Amino acid sequence: MNLYQFSDNRCLRILLANFITNxxxxxxILTVGKILYDFTGQTLSFGFVYIIEALMSITLQIYAGFLVDNYKAKNVLVFSDLLRGITVILCCxxxxxxxxxxxxxxxxxxxxNIAKPFYRSASFVIITKILDDEEEINKFNGFQSSFIQAGQIIGIALVGVLMLFISxxxxxxxxxxxxxxxxxCLITVKVNDNLNKYTYSNCSLKNLVPxxxxLFKQLLKNxxxxxxxxxATGDYLFVNFFNLSLAPLVSERLNNESLWLSVLDMSFAISSILPGVLWPIxxxxxxxxxxxxxxxxxxxSFIVLSFARAKIIILFMSFMIGGATAASNILLYTKIQFLSEQNMRGKIASMRNLLFSLLTVSLIPLVTQTQSISLSKGFVLCGIIVFIYLIIYIVAVKKNIVRF
Incomplete structure:
Protein backbone atom coordinates (compact mmCIF):
# COMPACT_ATOMS: atom_id res chain seq x y z
CA MET A 1 0.00 0.00 0.00
CA ASN A 2 1.35 3.40 -1.03
CA LEU A 3 1.05 6.47 1.19
CA TYR A 4 -0.22 8.43 -1.80
CA GLN A 5 -3.31 6.25 -2.02
CA PHE A 6 -4.99 8.60 0.47
CA SER A 7 -7.77 10.55 -1.19
CA ASP A 8 -6.60 13.70 0.63
CA ASN A 9 -2.92 14.71 0.80
CA ARG A 10 -3.52 16.53 4.10
CA CYS A 11 -3.27 13.07 5.68
CA LEU A 12 0.41 12.93 4.72
CA ARG A 13 1.15 16.17 6.56
CA ILE A 14 -0.63 14.96 9.69
CA LEU A 15 1.34 11.69 9.55
CA LEU A 16 4.57 13.64 9.15
CA ALA A 17 3.68 15.83 12.14
CA ASN A 18 2.95 12.70 14.20
CA PHE A 19 6.28 11.18 13.17
CA ILE A 20 8.25 14.32 14.09
CA THR A 21 6.52 14.91 17.43
CA ASN A 22 7.12 11.28 18.44
CA ILE A 29 11.74 10.82 28.25
CA LEU A 30 15.27 9.35 28.33
CA THR A 31 17.04 12.71 28.29
CA VAL A 32 14.98 14.18 31.13
CA GLY A 33 15.51 11.00 33.15
CA LYS A 34 19.27 11.24 32.56
CA ILE A 35 19.40 14.92 33.60
CA LEU A 36 17.42 14.23 36.76
CA TYR A 37 19.60 11.23 37.60
CA ASP A 38 22.78 13.30 37.14
CA PHE A 39 21.29 16.05 39.28
CA THR A 40 19.91 13.90 42.13
CA GLY A 41 21.97 10.72 41.86
CA GLN A 42 18.81 8.58 42.34
CA THR A 43 17.15 6.13 39.93
CA LEU A 44 13.80 7.20 41.40
CA SER A 45 14.13 10.24 39.16
CA PHE A 46 13.13 8.14 36.13
CA GLY A 47 9.92 7.08 37.90
CA PHE A 48 9.20 10.70 38.79
CA VAL A 49 8.52 11.52 35.13
CA TYR A 50 5.94 8.71 34.81
CA ILE A 51 4.21 9.59 38.10
CA ILE A 52 3.81 13.24 37.09
CA GLU A 53 2.40 12.21 33.70
CA ALA A 54 -0.22 9.85 35.18
CA LEU A 55 -1.41 12.35 37.80
CA MET A 56 -1.65 15.25 35.36
CA SER A 57 -3.38 13.10 32.76
CA ILE A 58 -6.14 12.19 35.23
CA THR A 59 -6.53 15.85 36.22
CA LEU A 60 -6.69 17.34 32.71
CA GLN A 61 -8.47 14.73 30.58
CA ILE A 62 -11.94 15.99 31.48
CA TYR A 63 -11.34 19.50 30.18
CA ALA A 64 -9.16 18.37 27.23
CA GLY A 65 -11.96 16.42 25.55
CA PHE A 66 -14.48 19.17 26.28
CA LEU A 67 -12.22 21.81 24.69
CA VAL A 68 -11.54 19.74 21.57
CA ASP A 69 -15.28 19.20 21.02
CA ASN A 70 -16.04 22.91 21.38
CA TYR A 71 -13.05 24.44 19.61
CA LYS A 72 -10.91 23.65 16.57
CA ALA A 73 -8.97 20.38 16.87
CA LYS A 74 -6.26 21.67 14.54
CA ASN A 75 -5.66 24.77 16.67
CA VAL A 76 -5.42 22.62 19.79
CA LEU A 77 -2.79 20.43 18.10
CA VAL A 78 -0.75 23.40 16.87
CA PHE A 79 -0.88 25.21 20.20
CA SER A 80 0.06 22.03 22.11
CA ASP A 81 3.15 21.46 19.96
CA LEU A 82 4.20 25.13 20.00
CA LEU A 83 3.75 25.32 23.77
CA ARG A 84 5.91 22.23 24.25
CA GLY A 85 8.53 23.32 21.74
CA ILE A 86 9.00 26.89 23.01
CA THR A 87 8.93 25.83 26.69
CA VAL A 88 11.55 23.09 26.20
CA ILE A 89 13.91 25.38 24.26
CA LEU A 90 13.64 28.29 26.73
CA CYS A 91 14.03 26.06 29.79
CA CYS A 92 17.05 24.30 28.29
CA ASN A 113 2.22 16.79 30.45
CA ILE A 114 -0.30 19.63 30.42
CA ALA A 115 -0.23 19.58 26.61
CA LYS A 116 -0.31 15.79 26.17
CA PRO A 117 -4.02 15.13 27.02
CA PHE A 118 -5.10 17.96 24.70
CA TYR A 119 -2.84 16.69 21.90
CA ARG A 120 -4.15 13.12 22.19
CA SER A 121 -7.81 14.14 22.15
CA ALA A 122 -7.30 16.49 19.20
CA SER A 123 -5.36 13.81 17.28
CA PHE A 124 -8.30 11.46 17.69
CA VAL A 125 -10.69 14.05 16.26
CA ILE A 126 -8.83 15.85 13.45
CA ILE A 127 -8.71 13.03 10.90
CA THR A 128 -12.50 12.60 11.08
CA LYS A 129 -12.80 16.23 9.91
CA ILE A 130 -10.78 15.37 6.79
CA LEU A 131 -11.86 11.82 5.92
CA ASP A 132 -15.38 10.42 6.14
CA ASP A 133 -14.79 6.95 4.71
CA GLU A 134 -14.22 4.23 7.35
CA GLU A 135 -11.76 2.31 5.18
CA GLU A 136 -9.69 5.45 4.61
CA ILE A 137 -9.72 6.27 8.35
CA ASN A 138 -8.71 2.68 9.11
CA LYS A 139 -5.84 2.94 6.64
CA PHE A 140 -4.75 6.27 8.16
CA ASN A 141 -4.81 4.85 11.70
CA GLY A 142 -2.69 1.90 10.55
CA PHE A 143 -0.05 4.22 9.12
CA GLN A 144 -0.30 6.54 12.12
CA SER A 145 0.43 3.66 14.49
CA SER A 146 3.52 2.76 12.47
CA PHE A 147 4.70 6.38 12.25
CA ILE A 148 4.30 6.88 16.01
CA GLN A 149 6.31 3.75 16.82
CA ALA A 150 8.97 4.54 14.22
CA GLY A 151 9.33 8.09 15.54
CA GLN A 152 9.74 6.90 19.13
CA ILE A 153 12.28 4.24 18.09
CA ILE A 154 14.35 6.83 16.23
CA GLY A 155 14.10 9.29 19.13
CA ILE A 156 15.20 6.71 21.71
CA ALA A 157 18.01 5.45 19.45
CA LEU A 158 19.23 9.00 18.82
CA VAL A 159 19.59 9.76 22.54
CA GLY A 160 22.39 7.23 23.06
CA VAL A 161 24.28 8.42 19.98
CA LEU A 162 23.82 12.14 20.59
CA MET A 163 24.96 11.91 24.22
CA LEU A 164 28.38 10.81 22.95
CA PHE A 165 28.84 14.17 21.25
CA ILE A 166 26.60 16.80 22.88
CA SER A 167 25.15 17.59 26.30
CA CYS A 185 3.49 20.90 9.52
CA LEU A 186 0.07 21.09 11.16
CA ILE A 187 -0.35 24.79 10.38
CA THR A 188 -0.28 23.91 6.66
CA VAL A 189 -3.24 21.53 7.07
CA LYS A 190 -6.52 23.22 6.18
CA VAL A 191 -9.53 21.86 8.07
CA ASN A 192 -13.04 22.88 7.06
CA ASP A 193 -14.65 23.67 10.40
CA ASN A 194 -17.84 25.62 10.90
CA LEU A 195 -16.34 28.89 12.15
CA ASN A 196 -19.63 30.09 13.59
CA LYS A 197 -19.77 27.15 15.94
CA TYR A 198 -16.45 27.78 17.68
CA THR A 199 -16.41 30.58 20.22
CA TYR A 200 -14.53 30.99 23.47
CA SER A 201 -17.86 31.06 25.34
CA ASN A 202 -18.49 27.46 24.20
CA CYS A 203 -15.35 26.45 26.13
CA SER A 204 -16.53 28.05 29.37
CA LEU A 205 -16.34 25.84 32.46
CA LYS A 206 -20.07 26.34 33.06
CA ASN A 207 -20.70 24.12 30.01
CA LEU A 208 -18.27 21.42 31.15
CA VAL A 209 -20.58 19.38 33.39
CA PRO A 210 -23.63 19.49 31.05
CA LEU A 215 -21.97 12.16 26.83
CA PHE A 216 -22.79 9.66 29.59
CA LYS A 217 -26.45 9.66 28.52
CA GLN A 218 -25.37 8.93 24.95
CA LEU A 219 -23.07 6.09 26.06
CA LEU A 220 -25.81 4.46 28.17
CA LYS A 221 -27.92 4.34 25.02
CA ASN A 222 -25.01 3.15 22.85
CA ALA A 232 -9.65 -0.10 24.05
CA THR A 233 -8.02 0.90 27.37
CA GLY A 234 -6.43 -2.55 27.46
CA ASP A 235 -4.01 -1.95 24.59
CA TYR A 236 -2.24 0.88 26.43
CA LEU A 237 -2.39 -1.06 29.69
CA PHE A 238 -0.79 -4.19 28.21
CA VAL A 239 2.10 -2.11 26.87
CA ASN A 240 2.71 -0.78 30.38
CA PHE A 241 2.64 -4.33 31.77
CA PHE A 242 5.29 -5.34 29.24
CA ASN A 243 7.50 -2.30 29.90
CA LEU A 244 7.34 -2.88 33.66
CA SER A 245 8.35 -6.51 33.20
CA LEU A 246 11.37 -5.92 30.96
CA ALA A 247 13.99 -5.12 33.61
CA PRO A 248 13.15 -7.99 36.02
CA LEU A 249 12.73 -10.38 33.06
CA VAL A 250 16.24 -9.63 31.79
CA SER A 251 17.66 -9.75 35.31
CA GLU A 252 16.13 -13.12 36.27
CA ARG A 253 15.88 -15.02 33.00
CA LEU A 254 18.56 -13.55 30.72
CA ASN A 255 21.59 -13.31 33.02
CA ASN A 256 21.06 -9.57 33.50
CA GLU A 257 22.60 -8.90 30.07
CA SER A 258 21.71 -5.30 29.27
CA LEU A 259 21.86 -6.03 25.54
CA TRP A 260 18.72 -8.14 25.90
CA LEU A 261 16.87 -5.15 27.32
CA SER A 262 17.38 -3.37 23.99
CA VAL A 263 16.70 -6.52 21.94
CA LEU A 264 13.34 -7.20 23.60
CA ASP A 265 12.32 -3.54 23.46
CA MET A 266 13.26 -3.34 19.78
CA SER A 267 11.41 -6.60 19.04
CA PHE A 268 8.28 -5.17 20.67
CA ALA A 269 8.63 -1.87 18.79
CA ILE A 270 9.21 -3.45 15.37
CA SER A 271 6.20 -5.75 15.76
CA SER A 272 4.12 -2.68 16.73
CA ILE A 273 4.97 -1.14 13.34
CA LEU A 274 4.00 -4.21 11.31
CA PRO A 275 0.16 -4.02 11.64
CA GLY A 276 0.19 -0.59 9.96
CA VAL A 277 2.45 -1.84 7.16
CA LEU A 278 0.39 -5.02 6.65
CA TRP A 279 -2.96 -3.26 6.94
CA PRO A 280 -4.16 -4.16 3.38
CA ILE A 281 -4.10 -7.83 4.46
CA SER A 301 1.99 -14.46 25.67
CA PHE A 302 1.89 -13.25 29.27
CA ILE A 303 1.09 -16.76 30.54
CA VAL A 304 3.95 -18.29 28.51
CA LEU A 305 6.34 -15.62 29.84
CA SER A 306 5.46 -16.76 33.36
CA PHE A 307 7.46 -19.95 32.83
CA ALA A 308 9.57 -19.38 29.69
CA ARG A 309 13.34 -19.61 30.09
CA ALA A 310 14.53 -20.04 26.51
CA LYS A 311 15.69 -16.77 24.93
CA ILE A 312 13.99 -17.44 21.59
CA ILE A 313 10.60 -18.02 23.27
CA ILE A 314 10.91 -14.85 25.37
CA LEU A 315 11.85 -12.90 22.25
CA PHE A 316 8.90 -14.32 20.28
CA MET A 317 6.42 -13.56 23.08
CA SER A 318 7.69 -9.95 23.22
CA PHE A 319 7.21 -9.71 19.46
CA MET A 320 3.69 -11.16 19.72
CA ILE A 321 2.58 -8.73 22.45
CA GLY A 322 3.78 -5.74 20.42
CA GLY A 323 1.99 -6.80 17.23
CA ALA A 324 -1.24 -7.89 18.94
CA THR A 325 -1.64 -4.69 20.98
CA ALA A 326 -0.92 -2.48 17.96
CA ALA A 327 -3.38 -4.31 15.68
CA SER A 328 -6.13 -4.30 18.32
CA ASN A 329 -5.54 -0.61 19.02
CA ILE A 330 -5.88 0.34 15.33
CA LEU A 331 -9.11 -1.66 14.93
CA LEU A 332 -10.80 -0.35 18.06
CA TYR A 333 -9.52 3.22 17.53
CA THR A 334 -11.15 3.39 14.09
CA LYS A 335 -14.44 1.86 15.20
CA ILE A 336 -14.70 4.30 18.11
CA GLN A 337 -14.00 7.24 15.78
CA PHE A 338 -16.60 6.08 13.28
CA LEU A 339 -19.32 5.30 15.84
CA SER A 340 -18.86 8.56 17.79
CA GLU A 341 -20.82 11.66 16.94
CA GLN A 342 -18.74 14.61 15.76
CA ASN A 343 -19.51 16.77 18.82
CA MET A 344 -18.46 14.08 21.32
CA ARG A 345 -15.28 12.58 19.83
CA GLY A 346 -12.95 14.71 21.91
CA LYS A 347 -14.64 13.64 25.14
CA ILE A 348 -14.69 10.01 23.97
CA ALA A 349 -10.91 10.14 23.45
CA SER A 350 -10.46 11.77 26.85
CA MET A 351 -12.72 9.20 28.50
CA ARG A 352 -10.63 6.35 27.11
CA ASN A 353 -7.41 8.04 28.25
CA LEU A 354 -8.92 8.83 31.66
CA LEU A 355 -10.01 5.21 32.17
CA PHE A 356 -6.55 4.07 31.13
CA SER A 357 -4.90 6.45 33.63
CA LEU A 358 -7.18 5.29 36.45
CA LEU A 359 -6.50 1.63 35.61
CA THR A 360 -2.78 2.38 35.48
CA VAL A 361 -2.80 4.00 38.91
CA SER A 362 -4.81 1.12 40.41
CA LEU A 363 -3.31 -1.93 38.64
CA ILE A 364 0.36 -1.03 38.13
CA PRO A 365 1.15 -1.03 41.90
CA LEU A 366 -0.58 -4.43 42.17
CA VAL A 367 1.43 -5.85 39.26
CA THR A 368 4.76 -4.45 40.47
CA GLN A 369 4.13 -5.70 44.00
CA THR A 370 3.32 -9.18 42.67
CA GLN A 371 6.43 -9.11 40.46
CA SER A 372 8.58 -8.22 43.47
CA ILE A 373 7.33 -11.41 45.16
CA SER A 374 7.59 -13.58 42.06
CA LEU A 375 8.15 -12.60 38.43
CA SER A 376 6.19 -15.67 37.30
CA LYS A 377 3.19 -14.70 39.44
CA GLY A 378 3.42 -11.18 38.06
CA PHE A 379 3.15 -12.46 34.49
CA VAL A 380 0.25 -14.74 35.47
CA LEU A 381 -1.54 -11.72 36.99
CA CYS A 382 -1.00 -9.77 33.75
CA GLY A 383 -2.38 -12.73 31.80
CA ILE A 384 -5.46 -12.89 34.04
CA ILE A 385 -6.15 -9.16 33.53
CA VAL A 386 -5.87 -9.53 29.74
CA PHE A 387 -8.12 -12.62 29.93
CA ILE A 388 -10.80 -10.53 31.70
CA TYR A 389 -10.73 -8.13 28.72
CA LEU A 390 -11.09 -11.15 26.41
CA ILE A 391 -14.12 -12.44 28.35
CA ILE A 392 -15.75 -8.98 28.28
CA TYR A 393 -15.39 -8.84 24.50
CA ILE A 394 -16.61 -12.43 23.98
CA VAL A 395 -19.73 -11.71 26.06
CA ALA A 396 -20.33 -8.47 24.15
CA VAL A 397 -20.10 -10.30 20.81
CA LYS A 398 -22.27 -13.21 21.98
CA LYS A 399 -24.98 -10.85 23.26
CA ASN A 400 -24.78 -8.88 19.99
CA ILE A 401 -23.75 -5.72 21.87
CA VAL A 402 -20.71 -5.37 19.59
CA ARG A 403 -21.67 -6.00 15.96
CA PHE A 404 -19.92 -5.07 12.73
Missing part, protein backbone atom coordinates in the same frame (compact mmCIF):
# COMPACT_ATOMS: atom_id res chain seq x y z
CA UNK A 23 10.82 11.59 17.66
CA UNK A 24 10.63 14.41 20.20
CA UNK A 25 8.79 12.17 22.69
CA UNK A 26 11.49 9.51 22.31
CA UNK A 27 14.22 12.08 22.87
CA UNK A 28 12.43 13.64 25.83
CA UNK A 93 18.69 27.66 27.69
CA UNK A 94 17.87 28.41 31.33
CA UNK A 95 19.58 25.17 32.41
CA UNK A 96 22.69 26.12 30.44
CA UNK A 97 22.99 29.74 31.63
CA UNK A 98 21.46 29.59 35.12
CA UNK A 99 21.99 27.33 38.12
CA UNK A 100 18.38 26.12 38.53
CA UNK A 101 18.41 22.83 36.63
CA UNK A 102 15.84 21.00 38.74
CA UNK A 103 13.36 23.89 38.56
CA UNK A 104 13.61 24.16 34.76
CA UNK A 105 13.23 20.38 34.29
CA UNK A 106 10.14 20.44 36.53
CA UNK A 107 8.69 23.22 34.35
CA UNK A 108 9.42 21.21 31.17
CA UNK A 109 7.81 18.08 32.62
CA UNK A 110 4.82 20.08 33.86
CA UNK A 111 4.16 21.84 30.54
CA UNK A 112 4.66 18.76 28.35
CA UNK A 168 21.67 16.43 27.40
CA UNK A 169 20.53 20.08 27.39
CA UNK A 170 21.42 20.43 23.71
CA UNK A 171 19.48 17.22 23.00
CA UNK A 172 16.45 18.73 24.71
CA UNK A 173 16.79 21.82 22.52
CA UNK A 174 16.56 19.45 19.52
CA UNK A 175 13.55 17.91 21.26
CA UNK A 176 11.92 21.36 21.49
CA UNK A 177 12.73 22.03 17.83
CA UNK A 178 10.99 18.77 16.83
CA UNK A 179 7.78 19.86 18.58
CA UNK A 180 7.95 23.25 16.86
CA UNK A 181 8.57 21.65 13.44
CA UNK A 182 5.55 19.39 13.99
CA UNK A 183 3.43 22.49 14.69
CA UNK A 184 4.58 24.05 11.41
CA UNK A 211 -21.42 18.38 28.14
CA UNK A 212 -20.10 15.37 30.05
CA UNK A 213 -23.56 14.49 31.42
CA UNK A 214 -24.84 14.46 27.84
CA UNK A 223 -23.66 0.11 24.70
CA UNK A 224 -21.56 -0.90 21.69
CA UNK A 225 -19.54 2.30 21.84
CA UNK A 226 -19.21 2.09 25.63
CA UNK A 227 -17.88 -1.49 25.38
CA UNK A 228 -15.34 -0.52 22.72
CA UNK A 229 -14.08 2.43 24.81
CA UNK A 230 -13.59 0.17 27.85
CA UNK A 231 -11.87 -2.62 25.88
CA UNK A 282 -5.37 -7.35 8.03
CA UNK A 283 -8.29 -5.09 7.06
CA UNK A 284 -9.89 -7.86 4.96
CA UNK A 285 -10.67 -9.89 8.09
CA UNK A 286 -13.67 -9.60 10.42
CA UNK A 287 -13.07 -6.95 13.09
CA UNK A 288 -14.51 -8.94 16.00
CA UNK A 289 -12.50 -11.99 15.01
CA UNK A 290 -9.27 -9.96 14.84
CA UNK A 291 -9.82 -8.23 18.20
CA UNK A 292 -10.56 -11.58 19.87
CA UNK A 293 -7.44 -13.13 18.30
CA UNK A 294 -5.30 -10.20 19.51
CA UNK A 295 -6.64 -10.47 23.07
CA UNK A 296 -6.13 -14.25 23.02
CA UNK A 297 -2.52 -13.94 21.85
CA UNK A 298 -1.79 -11.29 24.50
CA UNK A 299 -3.24 -13.56 27.20
CA UNK A 300 -1.22 -16.51 25.90
Missing amino acids: IGNGLH LGCIYFDHVFLFIIIITFVI PYTILIINGASFSLSAI DWVN KQLLTLVVV ISKRDVNYLVLICLFFNTL
